[in-house]
Amino acid sequence: MTASLIGIAVIDILLFTFLVITAIAIARLRNLFAVVMLAGVFSLLSAALLATLDAVDVAFTEAAVGAGISTVLLLGTLALTGREEKKPRHSPFLPLLVCLVTGAALIYGTLDMPSFGAANNPAQEHLAREYLERTPVETGVPNVVTAILASYRGFDTLGEVLVVFTAAIAVLLLLGASGKRPSAGRRGEE
Amino acid sequence: MEHHSVLRVVSKLLIPPIILYALYVQWHGDYGPGGGFQAGVLFAVAFILYALVFGIDSMMKVLPPRTAHIFAGAGVLIYAGTGIVTMLLGDAFLGYNALAHDPVHAQEWGILAVEFGVGVSVAAVMIALFVAFARHNPPLKDEDW
Numbered sequence: 001m002t003a004s005l006i007g008i009a010v011i012d013i014l015l016f017t018f019l020v021i022t023a024i025a026i027a028r029l030r031n032l033f034a035v036v037m038l039a040g041v042f043s044l045l046s047a048a049l050l051a052t053l054d055a056v057d058v059a060f061t062e063a064a065v066g067a068g069i070s071t072v073l074l075l076g077t078l079a080l081t082g083r084e085e086k087k088p089r090h091s092p093f094l095p096l097l098v099c100l101v102t103g104a105a106l107i108y109g110t111l112d113m114p115s116f117g118a119a120n121n122p123a124q125e126h127l128a129r130e131y132l133e134r135t136p137v138e139t140g141v142p143n144v145v146t147a148i149l150a151s152y153r154g155f156d157t158l159g160e161v162l163v164v165f166t167a168a169i170a171v172l173l174l175l176g177a178s179g180k181r182p183s184a185g186r187r188g189e190e
Numbered sequence: 191m192e193h194h195s196v197l198r199v200v201s202k203l204l205i206p207p208i209i210l211y212a213l214y215v216q217w218h219g220d221y222g223p224g225g226g227f228q229a230g231v232l233f234a235v236a237f238i239l240y241a242l243v244f245g246i247d248s249m250m251k252v253l254p255p256r257t258a259h260i261f262a263g264a265g266v267l268i269y270a271g272t273g274i275v276t277m278l279l280g281d282a283f284l285g286y287n288a289l290a291h292d293p294v295h296a297q298e299w300g301i302l303a304v305e306f307g308v309g310v311s312v313a314a315v316m317i318a319l320f321v322a323f324a325r326h327n328p329p330l331k332d333e334d335w
Contacts, residue, residue, distance in 0.1 A: 077323060
């Protein structure tokens with residue numbers, strides 16, 4: 001048991017180290033193609049972290065959406081815009097200060113949180129147990145996550161689908177989604 | 191990329207298993223990880239891979255953008271329609287228990303219907319978004335990347 005816990009800790013520390021390195025590289029690089037690729041790497045690392053937390057459903061979504069589709073869509077955007085980020089004209093100190101203060105506040109906030117994985121955490125006291133006990137009896141669905149998403153929290157999931165749908169409508173309206181391919185002449189004018 | 195025979199062969203080998211896996215994730219979401227969102231994305235990935243290797247125009251022959259737009263709306267309507275059906279059957283909006291005599295079966299049917307709606311909508315949205323971005327660009331030459 002202790003050996004496996006140490007193993008998980010080592011994996012977590014490794015993944016977090018890579019995550020921080022990737023984030024710093026994303027912030028420093030000017031080549032947007034490399035930034036998009038590193039953003040995909042960042043998503044894959046987050047997916048691996050979620051998998052070590054046994055949240056396989058979320059890890060699956062992060063790997064498919066964050067690392068897969070987002071990367072492709074961002075590459076499509078790059079092809080429409082440009083591959084190099086312009087040099088910022090303002091000094092980086094004010095944004096850095098804002099980030100540091102916000103980060104410090106967030107870390108200060110976590111000090112009040114119950115310790116990670118403790119058996120008497122509020123999340124594990126009644127709500128999780130209630131779902132785990134009720135789901136097999138009421139729905140007969142072995143994957144509790146699916147039962148919560150699609151049945152107990154069906155409204156929320158409907159909202160999520162509507163968000164995806166609305167976002168798609170907005171993007172299609174912005175890019176022009178008529179059935180015809182933009183003509184060569186117009187593209188030449190641009 | 192049409193002259194890359196390795197890419198063409200490998201993607202032709204990969205696309206059927208990707209679609210099969212998407213269907214597995216869609217209909218097996220009750221038992222394992224996954225569900226409509228993930229399945230929809232995987233399904234879209236198969237189309238996007240095809241478009242990347244064989245060109246956006248041949249992909250648009252398989253699935254015209256208009257069809258994708260219709261499916262995107264249809265998925266949302268399947269989800270919301272399930273709620274309307276349960277209301278007509280005398281339960282609350284999305285109260286699946288009215289769908290069958292046995293509440294456990296009714297829940298399973300309701301979840302399957304709703305997840306199907308999610309899958310259809312997400313897959314269509316992702317394909318439509320990719321097409322919207324990709325068809326504005328002339329095909330990239332190899333040295334451009």
